[in-house]
Amino acid sequence: MRSEAIAHPNIALIKYWGNRDNDLRIPANGSISLTLGGLENRMSVRFEEGSNADALIINGEASGPDMLGRASRHLDFMRREAGVEAGARMESVTNFPLGAGIASSAAAYAALTVAAASALGLELDQQTLSRIARRGSGSATRSIYGGFVEMMAGDTDQSSYAQQIAPADHWQILDLIVLLDENVKHTGSTAGHALAASSPLQEARVADAPRRLQACRKAILDRDFESLAHIVERDCDMMHAIMMTSEPPLHFWSGDTLQIMAAVRDLRAQGAAVCYTIDAGPNVHCLCLPESENDALRALTENGKRTWKVLRAHPGPAARVV
Amino acid sequence: MRSEAIAHPNIALIKYWGNRDNDLRIPANGSISLTLGGLENRMSVRFEEGSNADALIINGEASGPDMLGRASRHLDFMRREAGVEAGARMESVTNFPLGAGIASSAAAYAALTVAAASALGLELDQQTLSRIARRGSGSATRSIYGGFVEMMAGDTDQSSYAQQIAPADHWQILDLIVLLDENVKHTGSTAGHALAASSPLQEARVADAPRRLQACRKAILDRDFESLAHIVERDCDMMHAIMMTSEPPLHFWSGDTLQIMAAVRDLRAQGAAVCYTIDAGPNVHCLCLPESENDALRALTENGKRTWKVLRAHPGPAARVV
Numbered sequence: 001m002r003s004e005a006i007a008h009p010n011i012a013l014i015k016y017w018g019n020r021d022n023d024l025r026i027p028a029n030g031s032i033s034l035t036l037g038g039l040e041n042r043m044s045v046r047f048e049e050g051s052n053a054d055a056l057i058i059n060g061e062a063s064g065p066d067m068l069g070r071a072s073r074h075l076d077f078m079r080r081e082a083g084v085e086a087g088a089r090m091e092s093v094t095n096f097p098l099g100a101g102i103a104s105s106a107a108a109y110a111a112l113t114v115a116a117a118s119a120l121g122l123e124l125d126q127q128t129l130s131r132i133a134r135r136g137s138g139s140a141t142r143s144i145y146g147g148f149v150e151m152m153a154g155d156t157d158q159s160s161y162a163q164q165i166a167p168a169d170h171w172q173i174l175d176l177i178v179l180l181d182e183n184v185k186h187t188g189s190t191a192g193h194a195l196a197a198s199s200p201l202q203e204a205r206v207a208d209a210p211r212r213l214q215a216c217r218k219a220i221l222d223r224d225f226e227s228l229a230h231i232v233e234r235d236c237d238m239m240h241a242i243m244m245t246s247e248p249p250l251h252f253w254s255g256d257t258l259q260i261m262a263a264v265r266d267l268r269a270q271g272a273a274v275c276y277t278i279d280a281g282p283n284v285h286c287l288c289l290p291e292s293e294n295d296a297l298r299a300l301t302e303n304g305k306r307t308w309k310v311l312r313a314h315p316g317p318a319a320r321v322v
Numbered sequence: 323m324r325s326e327a328i329a330h331p332n333i334a335l336i337k338y339w340g341n342r343d344n345d346l347r348i349p350a351n352g353s354i355s356l357t358l359g360g361l362e363n364r365m366s367v368r369f370e371e372g373s374n375a376d377a378l379i380i381n382g383e384a385s386g387p388d389m390l391g392r393a394s395r396h397l398d399f400m401r402r403e404a405g406v407e408a409g410a411r412m413e414s415v416t417n418f419p420l421g422a423g424i425a426s427s428a429a430a431y432a433a434l435t436v437a438a439a440s441a442l443g444l445e446l447d448q449q450t451l452s453r454i455a456r457r458g459s460g461s462a463t464r465s466i467y468g469g470f471v472e473m474m475a476g477d478t479d480q481s482s483y484a485q486q487i488a489p490a491d492h493w494q495i496l497d498l499i500v501l502l503d504e505n506v507k508h509t510g511s512t513a514g515h516a517l518a519a520s521s522p523l524q525e526a527r528v529a530d531a532p533r534r535l536q537a538c539r540k541a542i543l544d545r546d547f548e549s550l551a552h553i554v555e556r557d558c559d560m561m562h563a564i565m566m567t568s569e570p571p572l573h574f575w576s577g578d579t580l581q582i583m584a585a586v587r588d589l590r591a592q593g594a595a596v597c598y599t600i601d602a603g604p605n606v607h608c609l610c611l612p613e614s615e616n617d618a619l620r621a622l623t624e625n626g627k628r629t630w631k632v633l634r635a636h637p638g639p640a641a642r643v644v
Binding site for chain 2: 200201205237238245251259261
């Protein structure tokens with residue numbers, strides 16, 4: 001009863017922030033993302049008959065009790081489905097920094113869901129896997145699929161899942177991730193989502209989401225980078241507007257973040273196909289077309305006196321057993 | 323027919339952004355400000371019989387046609403009231419940088435209104451002066467009064483004016499203005515207000531304004547700095563949330579702005595009575611109690627490797643003829 005899976009993080013092009021149901025992680029609004037090939041979480045799960053304790057090893061080290069507890073609760077749900085009670089040893093290896101706004105929990109819970117389902121002998125379709133992954137991490141819902149993915153917010157456990165808009169080879173968008181702060185962020189997404197409703201602006205953001213989703217979906221299907229850039233930056237800034245006006249406020253941008261945002265806007269004004277988006281952390285994801293990659297890299301690594309480390313990702317495949 | 327007036331800029335504690343009526347400058351929401359003593363605009367107005375042209379001299383130099391046109395339209399309104407047709411020479415002298423987010427137009431139009439009314443022999447009460455000043459610059463409405471001032475949004479020319487909440491000597495709040503960029507800002511307030519409604523979040527911000535006004539009014543009357551700091555920072559960030567999500571977006575913060583905002587929050591967490599607020603420009607206004615001034619100045623001038631120039635203001639008096 002052992003299985004191993006690989007899943008990729010994803011970068012949300014239209015963000016979700018705030019849950020309709022925090023326990024079930026049913027989001028307040030739908031979202032669209034790009035699955036990030038090049039960055040991966042490789043997760044092995046082994047159920048051990050006779051053991052009733054779980055263990056979680058992340059990059060070679062035993063995890064703390066909070067992370068283990070969250071992973072165990074996720075397995076409990078799947079164990080009940082399979083009628084299994086054995087404890088499990090989970091080993092996770094990532095090739096990118098954790099907890100720094102690169103959706104590490106998305107990749108981890110997508111991989112854990114796929115590996116555990118396989119180890120438990122559950123034959124589940126992608127939609128069901130995405131629903132289950134959602135209960136571990138909201139953005140993991142989308143990492144079940146490759147390419148361009150939309151998560152329907154839904155309003156019940158059954159209706160809240162993701163589906164693919166277009167496969168990875170539909171459009172070669174690159175994600176240059178500028179690592180401004182590899183430290184673990186102050187407020188995790190789970191705690192952050194719970195604060196969203198305290199912003200007086202959140203309701204308006206959620207009400208406007210269908211318009212943004214539609215604009216993003218159309219830009220992807222039309223391979224229209226200018227339209228994509230426009231809605232992606234606007235949606236990103238709108239999420240951060242909610243974060244910084246919540247109670248307490250969450251400020252994820254550093255001075256460097258703002259500087260890169262401005263540099264990216266300038267680059268685009270000069271004709272480069274590049275835009276920014278930022279998750280719940282200071283790092284900046286610079287999405288670009290391949291022909292603008294060199295311009296973007298030059299601007300990002302030679303900006304001012306700083307040199308920033310840049311990770312490179314491209315449209316990636318679905319979560320899968322290996 | 324010559325008169326001279328002094329008026330002070332003001333810093334909005336609860337901001338207004340967006341107009342219900344752009345021509346009459348009737349704001350979308352009420353606002354509260356502190357009139358800033360120490361910074362001033364000294365304006366002389368001389369109506370010259372036989373002349374039918376206006377002239378505007380700012381700090382010794384003839385102004386451009388846009389600024390002159392705006393000032394002339396303001397005088398036209400007052401000339402009609404007085405039944406005067408003569409052209410006027412306006413001379414404005416300021417002791418602080420113009421157009422850099424320090425409400426220079428508030429001080430200028432408050433001083434111009436008071437000086438012109440006096441030169442034209444119009445005997446007007448403060449409420450009427452504040453209504454007239456509003457038509458020149460929305461925030462000038464508040465600079466007619468000293469101390470702590472509230473502007474009622476109203477919904478007609480008659481009902482949109484300011485009144486004093488408490489005089490300057492009610493509470494000694496200092497404003498340390500960190501000048502990050504003395505250059506003229508990219509988008510003036512007049513153009514910016516017209517964009518406010520294009521943010522999907524603006525309606526929610528306006529709807530929530532009565533709560534913020536009430537919290538600020540109470541904090542001022544109670545001399546409760548902690549409560550003041552809380553609502554002032556939240557309101558500031560909410561206005562900037564609207565700016566950066568408007569179409570096109572307006573980004574007034576620089577990397578340095580964010581760095582100082584974070585430094586101020588840290589200072590307060592350590593017990594200093596200081597908070598930030600930022601108008602339509604990159605400069606940061608650090609409001610503090612006198613006992614925290616030295617701590618704040620140290621943090622602001624020794625932050626990192628930079629040294630920033632800091633202007634100091636205190637609760638100031640009403641606009642007045644001199």
